[in-house]
Amino acid sequence: MKIDLIGQKFGRLVVTEELKERYRGQVAWLCECECGKSTEVCGHHLRSGHTTSCGCLWLERANISKKHGHTRGRKETPEHKSWSCLRQRCENSKRLDYGRYGRRGIQVCRGFAGMDGFFHFLSAVGLRPTPSHSIDRKNNNGNYSCGECEQCLTNAWPMNLR
Helix, strand or coil, X not given: CCCCCCCCEECCEEEEEEEEEEECCEEEEEEEECCCCEEEEEHHHHHHCCCCCCCHHHHHHHHHHCCCCCEECCEECHHHHHXXXXXXXXXXXXXXXXXHCHHHCCCECHHXXXXXXXXXXXXXXXXXXXXXXXXXXXXXXXXXXXXXXXXXXXXXXCCXXX
């Protein structure tokens, strides 16, 4: 028995018409998304909640998690990768290189680790001039520090990146 879905709403999609073509033997539906785009969806995917938008919801969620703008497609820029990796080395005890960083007591200052940590990091070190450039600490036993945040000023930690 076929279920008529016309007029029903599933997430951001409203079913507008049944399509003549089948999707793997199942009824396919034309849907209008809240964003204004149309998309064809299998009835099962609508009813199960598998498909709830034309794809715009996925893109919005992807942009929320990458607000910094330093991605190319789904890949991080070298600058964001450097920042992310230096934090992981110091903060993630499951990483293989944690023993050489976090376990030794090397920290990432709050200026580089806070909500705007990446932006602060990027303004401090700038864009990588060439692919052969990398980030390191001036003092190998020192922290990853900006020298400007409250934590750095309180502990007299100088800027320790180059």
